[in-house]
Amino acid sequence: MTDLLAYDFMRYALIAAIVTGLAAPAVGTYIVQRRLALLGDGLGHVALTGVALGLLTNVAPTLTAVAIAVLGAVAIELLRTYAKTSGDIALAMLFYGGIAGGVMLVNLAGESASTLNSFLFGSITTIDAADLVTVAILGLVVVLLSIGLSPQLFAVCQDEDHARVSGVPVRLYTMLVAVLAAVTITVAMRTVGLLLVSALMVVPVAAAQQLTHSFRSTHLVAMVLGLVAAVGGVVASYEIDTQPGPTIVMLALAVFAMAAVARGLMSLRRSAP
Amino acid sequence: MTPPLTARGVEVDLAGGHVVRGVDLTVDAGEFVTLLGANGSGKSTLVRALVGLIPSRGSIELFGTPLTRFRERWRLGYVPQRPGSSSGVPATVREVVTSGRLAHRPLLGFASRSDRVAVGEAISHVRLDAKADQPITELSGGQQQRAYIARALVGDPQLLVMDEPTAGVDAESAAVLASLIGHLVDDHGMAVLMVAHELGPMRPLVDRAVVIEAGRVSYEGPVDGIRHDHAHDHPHIGAPERVRPVPEEGPLG
Numbered sequence: 001m002t003d004l005l006a007y008d009f010m011r012y013a014l015i016a017a018i019v020t021g022l023a024a025p026a027v028g029t030y031i032v033q034r035r036l037a038l039l040g041d042g043l044g045h046v047a048l049t050g051v052a053l054g055l056l057t058n059v060a061p062t063l064t065a066v067a068i069a070v071l072g073a074v075a076i077e078l079l080r081t082y083a084k085t086s087g088d089i090a091l092a093m094l095f096y097g098g099i100a101g102g103v104m105l106v107n108l109a110g111e112s113a114s115t116l117n118s119f120l121f122g123s124i125t126t127i128d129a130a131d132l133v134t135v136a137i138l139g140l141v142v143v144l145l146s147i148g149l150s151p152q153l154f155a156v157c158q159d160e161d162h163a164r165v166s167g168v169p170v171r172l173y174t175m176l177v178a179v180l181a182a183v184t185i186t187v188a189m190r191t192v193g194l195l196l197v198s199a200l201m202v203v204p205v206a207a208a209q210q211l212t213h214s215f216r217s218t219h220l221v222a223m224v225l226g227l228v229a230a231v232g233g234v235v236a237s238y239e240i241d242t243q244p245g246p247t248i249v250m251l252a253l254a255v256f257a258m259a260a261v262a263r264g265l266m267s268l269r270r271s272a273p
Numbered sequence: 274m275t276p277p278l279t280a281r282g283v284e285v286d287l288a289g290g291h292v293v294r295g296v297d298l299t300v301d302a303g304e305f306v307t308l309l310g311a312n313g314s315g316k317s318t319l320v321r322a323l324v325g326l327i328p329s330r331g332s333i334e335l336f337g338t339p340l341t342r343f344r345e346r347w348r349l350g351y352v353p354q355r356p357g358s359s360s361g362v363p364a365t366v367r368e369v370v371t372s373g374r375l376a377h378r379p380l381l382g383f384a385s386r387s388d389r390v391a392v393g394e395a396i397s398h399v400r401l402d403a404k405a406d407q408p409i410t411e412l413s414g415g416q417q418q419r420a421y422i423a424r425a426l427v428g429d430p431q432l433l434v435m436d437e438p439t440a441g442v443d444a445e446s447a448a449v450l451a452s453l454i455g456h457l458v459d460d461h462g463m464a465v466l467m468v469a470h471e472l473g474p475m476r477p478l479v480d481r482a483v484v485i486e487a488g489r490v491s492y493e494g495p496v497d498g499i500r501h502d503h504a505h506d507h508p509h510i511g512a513p514e515r516v517r518p519v520p521e522e523g524p525l526g
Binding site: 159 | 321324325326344346349351353361362363364365367368369371372373375376378384406407408421424425428
Protein backbone atom coordinates (compact mmCIF):
# COMPACT_ATOMS: atom_id res chain seq x y z
CA MET A 1 0.00 0.00 0.00
CA THR A 2 2.86 2.37 0.88
CA ASP A 3 4.47 2.03 -2.54
CA LEU A 4 1.06 2.60 -4.12
CA LEU A 5 0.95 6.01 -2.51
CA ALA A 6 4.40 6.87 -3.83
CA TYR A 7 2.88 7.65 -7.22
CA ASP A 8 0.98 10.89 -7.82
CA PHE A 9 -1.43 9.23 -10.23
CA MET A 10 -2.31 6.57 -7.64
CA ARG A 11 -2.93 9.16 -4.93
CA TYR A 12 -5.20 11.04 -7.33
CA ALA A 13 -6.93 7.81 -8.34
CA LEU A 14 -7.54 6.79 -4.72
CA ILE A 15 -8.96 10.20 -3.80
CA ALA A 16 -11.21 10.07 -6.88
CA ALA A 17 -12.27 6.54 -5.86
CA ILE A 18 -13.19 7.71 -2.35
CA VAL A 19 -15.32 10.54 -3.75
CA THR A 20 -16.91 8.28 -6.38
CA GLY A 21 -17.55 5.43 -3.94
CA LEU A 22 -19.44 7.76 -1.60
CA ALA A 23 -21.28 9.87 -4.19
CA ALA A 24 -22.58 7.15 -6.51
CA PRO A 25 -24.60 5.17 -3.90
CA ALA A 26 -25.60 8.44 -2.14
CA VAL A 27 -27.67 9.47 -5.14
CA GLY A 28 -28.16 5.89 -6.38
CA THR A 29 -30.35 5.07 -3.37
CA TYR A 30 -32.95 7.60 -4.57
CA ILE A 31 -32.71 6.31 -8.13
CA VAL A 32 -33.33 2.73 -6.96
CA GLN A 33 -36.17 3.97 -4.73
CA ARG A 34 -37.81 5.52 -7.80
CA ARG A 35 -37.27 2.30 -9.77
CA LEU A 36 -35.09 4.12 -12.29
CA ALA A 37 -32.03 1.89 -11.92
CA LEU A 38 -31.12 2.33 -15.59
CA LEU A 39 -31.13 6.14 -15.40
CA GLY A 40 -27.37 6.13 -14.74
CA ASP A 41 -26.76 4.04 -17.86
CA GLY A 42 -28.77 6.43 -20.03
CA LEU A 43 -27.00 9.47 -18.61
CA GLY A 44 -23.61 7.75 -18.97
CA HIS A 45 -24.24 7.39 -22.69
CA VAL A 46 -25.22 11.07 -22.93
CA ALA A 47 -22.08 12.07 -21.03
CA LEU A 48 -20.09 10.26 -23.74
CA THR A 49 -21.37 12.87 -26.20
CA GLY A 50 -20.14 15.52 -23.76
CA VAL A 51 -16.68 13.93 -23.57
CA ALA A 52 -16.50 13.75 -27.36
CA LEU A 53 -17.58 17.38 -27.61
CA GLY A 54 -14.73 18.32 -25.27
CA LEU A 55 -12.21 16.35 -27.35
CA LEU A 56 -13.51 17.99 -30.54
CA THR A 57 -13.40 21.55 -29.15
CA ASN A 58 -10.28 21.20 -26.96
CA VAL A 59 -12.25 22.00 -23.80
CA ALA A 60 -11.71 19.83 -20.68
CA PRO A 61 -13.91 16.74 -21.30
CA THR A 62 -14.94 16.64 -17.61
CA LEU A 63 -16.61 20.05 -17.95
CA THR A 64 -18.36 19.33 -21.26
CA ALA A 65 -19.48 15.94 -19.92
CA VAL A 66 -21.04 17.60 -16.85
CA ALA A 67 -22.85 20.14 -19.03
CA ILE A 68 -24.21 17.61 -21.53
CA ALA A 69 -25.13 15.01 -18.87
CA VAL A 70 -27.04 17.64 -16.87
CA LEU A 71 -28.86 18.72 -20.04
CA GLY A 72 -29.68 15.05 -20.66
CA ALA A 73 -31.01 14.69 -17.10
CA VAL A 74 -33.23 17.74 -17.52
CA ALA A 75 -34.41 16.42 -20.92
CA ILE A 76 -35.41 13.04 -19.53
CA GLU A 77 -37.41 14.59 -16.69
CA LEU A 78 -39.14 16.99 -19.11
CA LEU A 79 -39.91 14.10 -21.47
CA ARG A 80 -41.38 12.08 -18.60
CA THR A 81 -43.43 15.03 -17.34
CA TYR A 82 -44.66 16.85 -20.42
CA ALA A 83 -44.32 14.52 -23.41
CA LYS A 84 -46.30 11.74 -21.71
CA THR A 85 -43.34 9.51 -22.50
CA SER A 86 -42.81 6.61 -20.13
CA GLY A 87 -39.52 6.49 -18.22
CA ASP A 88 -38.13 3.49 -20.10
CA ILE A 89 -38.78 5.00 -23.55
CA ALA A 90 -37.19 8.30 -22.50
CA LEU A 91 -34.18 6.34 -21.21
CA ALA A 92 -33.95 4.31 -24.43
CA MET A 93 -33.80 7.52 -26.46
CA LEU A 94 -30.98 8.76 -24.23
CA PHE A 95 -29.08 5.52 -24.81
CA TYR A 96 -29.34 5.76 -28.59
CA GLY A 97 -28.72 9.49 -28.92
CA GLY A 98 -25.85 9.51 -26.41
CA ILE A 99 -23.82 6.66 -27.85
CA ALA A 100 -24.44 7.67 -31.47
CA GLY A 101 -23.57 11.31 -30.84
CA GLY A 102 -20.49 10.39 -28.80
CA VAL A 103 -18.98 8.03 -31.36
CA MET A 104 -19.73 10.42 -34.24
CA LEU A 105 -18.05 13.35 -32.48
CA VAL A 106 -15.04 11.22 -31.45
CA ASN A 107 -14.63 10.22 -35.10
CA LEU A 108 -14.82 13.86 -36.15
CA ALA A 109 -12.23 14.77 -33.48
CA GLY A 110 -9.86 12.19 -34.95
CA GLU A 111 -9.31 10.55 -31.55
CA SER A 112 -8.17 6.95 -31.17
CA ALA A 113 -10.23 4.06 -29.82
CA SER A 114 -7.99 3.91 -26.73
CA THR A 115 -8.92 7.48 -25.79
CA LEU A 116 -12.59 6.55 -25.98
CA ASN A 117 -11.88 3.36 -24.07
CA SER A 118 -10.39 5.24 -21.12
CA PHE A 119 -13.62 7.21 -20.70
CA LEU A 120 -15.87 4.19 -21.18
CA PHE A 121 -14.15 1.92 -18.63
CA GLY A 122 -12.02 4.31 -16.54
CA SER A 123 -8.27 4.78 -16.44
CA ILE A 124 -6.41 5.59 -13.24
CA THR A 125 -3.39 6.95 -15.06
CA THR A 126 -5.38 9.69 -16.81
CA ILE A 127 -6.52 11.49 -13.63
CA ASP A 128 -4.59 14.74 -13.20
CA ALA A 129 -4.67 17.40 -10.47
CA ALA A 130 -7.11 19.63 -12.37
CA ASP A 131 -9.53 16.72 -12.86
CA LEU A 132 -9.21 15.80 -9.21
CA VAL A 133 -10.25 19.28 -8.02
CA THR A 134 -13.35 19.20 -10.27
CA VAL A 135 -14.21 15.65 -9.19
CA ALA A 136 -13.77 16.45 -5.48
CA ILE A 137 -15.89 19.62 -5.58
CA LEU A 138 -18.70 18.01 -7.59
CA GLY A 139 -18.61 14.83 -5.49
CA LEU A 140 -18.81 16.82 -2.26
CA VAL A 141 -21.82 18.75 -3.57
CA VAL A 142 -23.55 15.47 -4.52
CA VAL A 143 -22.94 13.87 -1.11
CA LEU A 144 -23.97 16.97 0.86
CA LEU A 145 -27.20 17.47 -1.11
CA SER A 146 -28.06 13.76 -1.03
CA ILE A 147 -27.76 13.67 2.76
CA GLY A 148 -28.92 17.22 3.56
CA LEU A 149 -32.11 16.97 1.51
CA SER A 150 -32.81 13.34 2.42
CA PRO A 151 -36.21 14.03 4.14
CA GLN A 152 -37.51 15.79 1.02
CA LEU A 153 -35.91 13.41 -1.50
CA PHE A 154 -37.16 10.39 0.46
CA ALA A 155 -40.73 11.77 0.53
CA VAL A 156 -40.71 12.51 -3.20
CA CYS A 157 -39.19 9.17 -4.22
CA GLN A 158 -41.45 7.23 -1.82
CA ASP A 159 -44.79 8.68 -2.88
CA GLU A 160 -44.94 11.58 -5.33
CA ASP A 161 -48.67 12.20 -4.88
CA HIS A 162 -48.48 12.48 -1.11
CA ALA A 163 -45.41 14.70 -1.32
CA ARG A 164 -47.13 17.01 -3.80
CA VAL A 165 -50.22 17.36 -1.59
CA SER A 166 -47.89 18.10 1.35
CA GLY A 167 -46.57 21.10 -0.57
CA VAL A 168 -43.19 19.60 -1.49
CA PRO A 169 -42.00 20.94 -4.87
CA VAL A 170 -41.94 17.48 -6.43
CA ARG A 171 -40.86 18.53 -9.92
CA LEU A 172 -37.88 20.44 -8.51
CA TYR A 173 -36.71 17.47 -6.44
CA THR A 174 -37.17 14.83 -9.15
CA MET A 175 -35.18 17.10 -11.44
CA LEU A 176 -32.55 17.48 -8.71
CA VAL A 177 -32.16 13.69 -8.37
CA ALA A 178 -31.65 13.40 -12.14
CA VAL A 179 -29.14 16.27 -12.16
CA LEU A 180 -27.24 14.79 -9.17
CA ALA A 181 -27.09 11.49 -11.06
CA ALA A 182 -25.69 13.30 -14.10
CA VAL A 183 -23.03 15.06 -12.02
CA THR A 184 -22.11 11.79 -10.28
CA ILE A 185 -21.56 10.12 -13.63
CA THR A 186 -19.03 12.77 -14.53
CA VAL A 187 -17.39 12.44 -11.12
CA ALA A 188 -17.08 8.68 -11.65
CA MET A 189 -16.06 8.88 -15.30
CA ARG A 190 -12.29 8.64 -14.71
CA THR A 191 -12.42 5.79 -12.19
CA VAL A 192 -15.37 3.54 -13.10
CA GLY A 193 -15.97 4.73 -16.67
CA LEU A 194 -19.18 5.92 -18.32
CA LEU A 195 -20.48 2.49 -19.26
CA LEU A 196 -20.13 0.99 -15.78
CA VAL A 197 -20.80 3.96 -13.51
CA SER A 198 -24.45 2.98 -13.14
CA ALA A 199 -23.34 -0.26 -11.46
CA LEU A 200 -21.72 1.72 -8.65
CA MET A 201 -25.00 3.60 -8.18
CA VAL A 202 -27.12 0.47 -8.02
CA VAL A 203 -25.10 -2.56 -6.83
CA PRO A 204 -24.02 -1.16 -3.41
CA VAL A 205 -27.66 -0.19 -2.76
CA ALA A 206 -28.81 -3.69 -3.69
CA ALA A 207 -26.11 -5.15 -1.41
CA ALA A 208 -27.07 -2.85 1.47
CA GLN A 209 -30.73 -3.87 1.11
CA GLN A 210 -29.69 -7.44 1.94
CA LEU A 211 -28.41 -6.31 5.33
CA THR A 212 -30.70 -3.44 6.41
CA HIS A 213 -34.35 -2.79 7.23
CA SER A 214 -34.73 0.96 6.87
CA PHE A 215 -34.20 3.54 4.16
CA ARG A 216 -31.71 5.50 6.24
CA SER A 217 -29.53 2.50 7.06
CA THR A 218 -29.69 1.34 3.43
CA HIS A 219 -28.50 4.79 2.34
CA LEU A 220 -25.55 4.86 4.75
CA VAL A 221 -24.49 1.21 4.35
CA ALA A 222 -24.64 1.58 0.55
CA MET A 223 -22.23 4.52 0.76
CA VAL A 224 -19.82 2.47 2.89
CA LEU A 225 -20.01 -0.50 0.50
CA GLY A 226 -19.55 1.82 -2.49
CA LEU A 227 -16.45 3.27 -0.83
CA VAL A 228 -15.03 -0.23 -0.19
CA ALA A 229 -15.70 -1.35 -3.78
CA ALA A 230 -14.28 1.81 -5.38
CA VAL A 231 -11.09 1.99 -3.30
CA GLY A 232 -10.59 -1.80 -3.34
CA GLY A 233 -11.18 -1.86 -7.09
CA VAL A 234 -8.61 0.85 -7.81
CA VAL A 235 -6.00 -0.89 -5.64
CA ALA A 236 -6.75 -4.26 -7.26
CA SER A 237 -6.63 -2.80 -10.76
CA TYR A 238 -3.11 -1.49 -10.01
CA GLU A 239 -1.98 -4.80 -8.54
CA ILE A 240 -3.36 -7.06 -11.25
CA ASP A 241 -3.06 -4.57 -14.12
CA THR A 242 -6.69 -4.36 -15.18
CA GLN A 243 -8.91 -1.40 -16.02
CA PRO A 244 -10.40 0.11 -12.85
CA GLY A 245 -14.06 0.22 -14.00
CA PRO A 246 -14.59 -3.50 -14.52
CA THR A 247 -12.50 -4.30 -11.43
CA ILE A 248 -14.58 -1.99 -9.22
CA VAL A 249 -17.84 -3.39 -10.57
CA MET A 250 -16.74 -7.03 -10.11
CA LEU A 251 -15.74 -6.22 -6.53
CA ALA A 252 -19.12 -4.53 -5.92
CA LEU A 253 -20.91 -7.60 -7.31
CA ALA A 254 -18.80 -9.83 -5.04
CA VAL A 255 -19.87 -7.67 -2.07
CA PHE A 256 -23.49 -8.07 -3.17
CA ALA A 257 -23.09 -11.85 -3.39
CA MET A 258 -21.58 -11.98 0.11
CA ALA A 259 -24.39 -9.79 1.48
CA ALA A 260 -27.01 -12.03 -0.15
CA VAL A 261 -25.38 -15.13 1.37
CA ALA A 262 -25.20 -13.42 4.78
CA ARG A 263 -28.89 -12.56 4.55
CA GLY A 264 -29.73 -16.14 3.63
CA LEU A 265 -27.74 -17.45 6.60
CA MET A 266 -29.41 -14.99 8.96
CA SER A 267 -32.86 -16.05 7.68
CA LEU A 268 -31.97 -19.72 8.21
CA ARG A 269 -30.76 -18.98 11.73
CA ARG A 270 -33.96 -17.08 12.58
CA SER A 271 -36.19 -19.85 11.25
CA ALA A 272 -34.21 -22.62 13.02
CA PRO A 273 -36.03 -24.09 16.06
CA MET B 274 -66.91 29.52 9.84
CA THR B 275 -65.15 28.95 6.50
CA PRO B 276 -65.68 25.38 5.28
CA PRO B 277 -62.45 23.37 4.87
CA LEU B 278 -63.48 22.50 1.30
CA THR B 279 -65.71 24.36 -1.14
CA ALA B 280 -65.88 23.29 -4.78
CA ARG B 281 -68.12 24.81 -7.44
CA GLY B 282 -68.59 23.61 -11.00
CA VAL B 283 -65.53 21.37 -10.98
CA GLU B 284 -64.79 19.79 -14.34
CA VAL B 285 -61.93 17.44 -15.24
CA ASP B 286 -61.02 16.24 -18.71
CA LEU B 287 -58.71 13.25 -19.08
CA ALA B 288 -57.59 11.72 -22.37
CA GLY B 289 -60.04 13.91 -24.25
CA GLY B 290 -63.08 12.78 -22.23
CA HIS B 291 -65.16 14.61 -19.60
CA VAL B 292 -64.48 12.56 -16.46
CA VAL B 293 -65.91 15.03 -13.92
CA ARG B 294 -68.73 17.35 -14.95
CA GLY B 295 -69.90 20.36 -12.99
CA VAL B 296 -69.53 19.00 -9.48
CA ASP B 297 -70.41 21.21 -6.51
CA LEU B 298 -69.22 19.97 -3.13
CA THR B 299 -68.78 21.45 0.34
CA VAL B 300 -67.26 19.78 3.40
CA ASP B 301 -67.82 21.63 6.68
CA ALA B 302 -65.63 21.49 9.78
CA GLY B 303 -66.30 18.34 11.77
CA GLU B 304 -68.28 16.82 8.92
CA PHE B 305 -67.67 13.35 7.44
CA VAL B 306 -68.62 13.22 3.76
CA THR B 307 -68.24 10.11 1.62
CA LEU B 308 -68.05 9.97 -2.16
CA LEU B 309 -69.65 6.83 -3.53
CA GLY B 310 -69.93 5.50 -7.04
CA ALA B 311 -69.14 2.63 -9.35
CA ASN B 312 -65.66 1.97 -10.72
CA GLY B 313 -64.89 4.59 -13.37
CA SER B 314 -67.60 6.99 -12.16
CA GLY B 315 -65.01 9.74 -11.63
CA LYS B 316 -64.95 9.89 -7.83
CA SER B 317 -61.18 9.29 -7.47
CA THR B 318 -60.48 11.73 -10.30
CA LEU B 319 -62.62 14.32 -8.52
CA VAL B 320 -60.68 13.84 -5.27
CA ARG B 321 -57.33 14.11 -7.07
CA ALA B 322 -58.52 17.39 -8.60
CA LEU B 323 -59.73 18.67 -5.22
CA VAL B 324 -56.26 18.24 -3.65
CA GLY B 325 -54.49 19.68 -6.69
CA LEU B 326 -52.98 16.55 -8.20
CA ILE B 327 -54.61 17.00 -11.59
CA PRO B 328 -55.73 20.15 -13.39
CA SER B 329 -59.40 21.08 -13.33
CA ARG B 330 -61.79 23.89 -14.22
CA GLY B 331 -64.23 25.57 -11.88
CA SER B 332 -63.58 26.84 -8.38
CA ILE B 333 -61.88 24.90 -5.55
CA GLU B 334 -61.17 26.56 -2.21
CA LEU B 335 -59.42 25.03 0.79
CA PHE B 336 -60.18 26.89 4.03
CA GLY B 337 -61.38 29.85 1.97
CA THR B 338 -58.23 30.09 -0.14
CA PRO B 339 -58.21 29.18 -3.84
CA LEU B 340 -56.39 25.86 -4.32
CA THR B 341 -53.66 27.39 -6.48
CA ARG B 342 -52.79 29.89 -3.73
CA PHE B 343 -53.23 27.51 -0.78
CA ARG B 344 -49.95 27.34 1.19
CA GLU B 345 -50.96 26.01 4.64
CA ARG B 346 -50.46 22.45 3.49
CA TRP B 347 -50.27 21.02 7.01
CA ARG B 348 -54.04 21.66 7.28
CA LEU B 349 -54.67 19.04 4.58
CA GLY B 350 -54.06 15.31 5.11
CA TYR B 351 -54.20 12.98 2.14
CA VAL B 352 -54.31 9.20 1.83
CA PRO B 353 -53.89 8.21 -1.83
CA GLN B 354 -55.28 5.06 -3.34
CA ARG B 355 -52.68 2.25 -2.97
CA PRO B 356 -49.93 4.68 -1.95
CA GLY B 357 -46.21 4.00 -1.97
CA SER B 358 -46.40 0.91 -4.14
CA SER B 359 -43.71 2.21 -6.48
CA SER B 360 -40.86 2.51 -3.99
CA GLY B 361 -37.82 0.32 -4.69
CA VAL B 362 -36.04 0.71 -1.32
CA PRO B 363 -37.96 -0.55 1.71
CA ALA B 364 -38.63 2.03 4.40
CA THR B 365 -39.79 1.53 7.96
CA VAL B 366 -43.22 2.54 9.23
CA ARG B 367 -41.55 5.30 11.27
CA GLU B 368 -39.74 6.69 8.21
CA VAL B 369 -42.91 6.72 6.12
CA VAL B 370 -44.94 8.39 8.87
CA THR B 371 -42.16 10.94 9.48
CA SER B 372 -42.43 12.04 5.84
CA GLY B 373 -45.94 13.28 6.73
CA ARG B 374 -44.41 16.03 8.87
CA LEU B 375 -42.68 17.78 5.95
CA ALA B 376 -45.36 20.47 5.67
CA HIS B 377 -44.40 21.59 9.21
CA ARG B 378 -40.69 21.87 8.47
CA PRO B 379 -38.42 24.47 6.87
CA LEU B 380 -36.81 23.61 3.53
CA LEU B 381 -33.65 22.32 5.19
CA GLY B 382 -33.42 20.39 8.41
CA PHE B 383 -34.07 17.01 9.90
CA ALA B 384 -36.87 15.86 12.20
CA SER B 385 -37.11 17.88 15.42
CA ARG B 386 -38.09 16.54 18.85
CA SER B 387 -41.68 17.66 18.31
CA ASP B 388 -41.70 15.82 14.96
CA ARG B 389 -40.50 12.63 16.65
CA VAL B 390 -43.13 12.93 19.40
CA ALA B 391 -45.89 13.52 16.83
CA VAL B 392 -44.70 10.52 14.78
CA GLY B 393 -44.70 8.27 17.86
CA GLU B 394 -48.22 9.38 18.76
CA ALA B 395 -49.54 8.87 15.21
CA ILE B 396 -48.08 5.35 15.11
CA SER B 397 -49.67 4.60 18.48
CA HIS B 398 -53.05 5.89 17.30
CA VAL B 399 -53.09 3.33 14.48
CA ARG B 400 -51.80 0.67 16.90
CA LEU B 401 -48.59 -0.09 15.05
CA ASP B 402 -46.12 0.56 17.91
CA ALA B 403 -44.77 -2.97 17.69
CA LYS B 404 -44.21 -2.60 13.94
CA ALA B 405 -42.78 0.94 13.96
CA ASP B 406 -39.25 -0.07 12.97
CA GLN B 407 -40.20 -2.82 10.53
CA PRO B 408 -40.12 -2.29 6.76
CA ILE B 409 -43.59 -1.25 5.67
CA THR B 410 -43.46 -3.79 2.86
CA GLU B 411 -43.41 -6.60 5.44
CA LEU B 412 -46.78 -5.52 6.89
CA SER B 413 -50.18 -6.81 5.80
CA GLY B 414 -52.25 -4.64 3.44
CA GLY B 415 -54.40 -3.44 6.32
CA GLN B 416 -51.40 -2.58 8.48
CA GLN B 417 -49.77 -0.73 5.58
CA GLN B 418 -52.93 1.31 5.11
CA ARG B 419 -52.91 2.16 8.83
CA ALA B 420 -49.35 3.41 8.43
CA TYR B 421 -50.31 5.60 5.47
CA ILE B 422 -53.22 7.03 7.45
CA ALA B 423 -50.81 7.76 10.32
CA ARG B 424 -48.66 9.61 7.77
CA ALA B 425 -51.67 11.71 6.75
CA LEU B 426 -52.62 12.42 10.37
CA VAL B 427 -49.17 13.16 11.79
CA GLY B 428 -49.34 16.77 10.63
CA ASP B 429 -52.57 17.38 12.62
CA PRO B 430 -54.67 18.15 9.54
CA GLN B 431 -58.05 19.87 9.76
CA LEU B 432 -59.26 18.22 6.55
CA LEU B 433 -58.50 14.57 5.81
CA VAL B 434 -59.03 13.36 2.24
CA MET B 435 -58.90 9.58 1.75
CA ASP B 436 -59.21 7.59 -1.46
CA GLU B 437 -60.64 4.14 -0.69
CA PRO B 438 -58.75 3.71 2.60
CA THR B 439 -60.49 0.46 3.51
CA ALA B 440 -60.26 -1.24 0.10
CA GLY B 441 -58.74 -4.69 0.59
CA VAL B 442 -58.18 -4.04 4.29
CA ASP B 443 -58.76 -6.72 6.94
CA ALA B 444 -61.61 -6.30 9.41
CA GLU B 445 -59.34 -5.48 12.36
CA SER B 446 -57.57 -2.68 10.49
CA ALA B 447 -60.86 -1.28 9.19
CA ALA B 448 -62.23 -1.21 12.75
CA VAL B 449 -59.07 0.53 14.06
CA LEU B 450 -59.35 3.15 11.33
CA ALA B 451 -63.06 3.74 11.95
CA SER B 452 -62.45 4.18 15.67
CA LEU B 453 -59.57 6.61 15.09
CA ILE B 454 -61.35 8.69 12.46
CA GLY B 455 -64.50 8.81 14.59
CA HIS B 456 -62.47 10.15 17.53
CA LEU B 457 -60.77 12.82 15.38
CA VAL B 458 -64.06 13.97 13.87
CA ASP B 459 -66.06 14.01 17.10
CA ASP B 460 -63.43 15.28 19.54
CA HIS B 461 -61.17 17.41 17.33
CA GLY B 462 -63.60 18.69 14.71
CA MET B 463 -61.61 17.27 11.81
CA ALA B 464 -63.42 17.28 8.46
CA VAL B 465 -63.25 14.12 6.34
CA LEU B 466 -63.83 13.49 2.65
CA MET B 467 -63.60 9.79 1.86
CA VAL B 468 -63.92 7.98 -1.45
CA ALA B 469 -65.34 4.52 -0.86
CA HIS B 470 -66.82 1.59 -2.67
CA GLU B 471 -67.99 -0.11 0.52
CA LEU B 472 -68.38 1.82 3.77
CA GLY B 473 -68.01 -1.08 6.21
CA PRO B 474 -67.32 0.10 9.78
CA MET B 475 -67.08 3.72 8.56
CA ARG B 476 -70.81 3.80 7.82
CA PRO B 477 -71.97 5.05 11.27
CA LEU B 478 -69.50 7.96 11.02
CA VAL B 479 -70.80 9.32 7.72
CA ASP B 480 -72.82 12.54 7.94
CA ARG B 481 -73.51 12.88 4.24
CA ALA B 482 -73.09 10.72 1.16
CA VAL B 483 -72.48 12.06 -2.33
CA VAL B 484 -73.02 9.61 -5.18
CA ILE B 485 -71.11 10.20 -8.42
CA GLU B 486 -72.41 8.70 -11.64
CA ALA B 487 -70.70 9.38 -14.99
CA GLY B 488 -68.80 12.30 -13.46
CA ARG B 489 -71.88 14.04 -12.03
CA VAL B 490 -73.45 14.21 -8.60
CA SER B 491 -76.54 12.03 -8.81
CA TYR B 492 -77.40 11.98 -5.10
CA GLU B 493 -76.50 13.95 -2.03
CA GLY B 494 -77.95 13.19 1.39
CA PRO B 495 -77.97 10.66 4.22
CA VAL B 496 -76.21 7.41 3.53
CA ASP B 497 -79.38 5.52 4.47
CA GLY B 498 -81.03 6.87 1.34
CA ILE B 499 -78.78 4.77 -0.88
CA ARG B 500 -79.26 1.15 -1.77
CA HIS B 501 -76.66 -0.92 -3.60
CA ASP B 502 -77.70 -2.69 -6.77
CA HIS B 503 -75.31 -5.64 -6.85
CA ALA B 504 -76.50 -6.66 -10.28
CA HIS B 505 -75.20 -3.44 -11.80
CA ASP B 506 -72.45 -2.81 -9.24
CA HIS B 507 -73.27 0.81 -8.63
CA PRO B 508 -75.17 2.67 -5.94
CA HIS B 509 -78.74 3.68 -6.62
CA ILE B 510 -80.79 6.26 -4.88
CA GLY B 511 -83.48 4.98 -2.62
CA ALA B 512 -85.01 8.34 -1.78
CA PRO B 513 -85.73 10.32 -4.95
CA GLU B 514 -86.96 13.37 -3.03
CA ARG B 515 -83.40 13.89 -1.72
CA VAL B 516 -81.87 14.07 -5.17
CA ARG B 517 -80.25 17.42 -5.66
CA PRO B 518 -80.85 19.13 -9.02
CA VAL B 519 -77.93 18.42 -11.33
CA PRO B 520 -76.78 21.10 -13.79
CA GLU B 521 -77.21 20.57 -17.50
CA GLU B 522 -74.24 19.24 -19.46
CA GLY B 523 -71.90 21.90 -20.78
CA PRO B 524 -69.22 24.31 -19.59
CA LEU B 525 -69.93 26.05 -16.33
CA GLY B 526 -68.84 29.49 -15.34
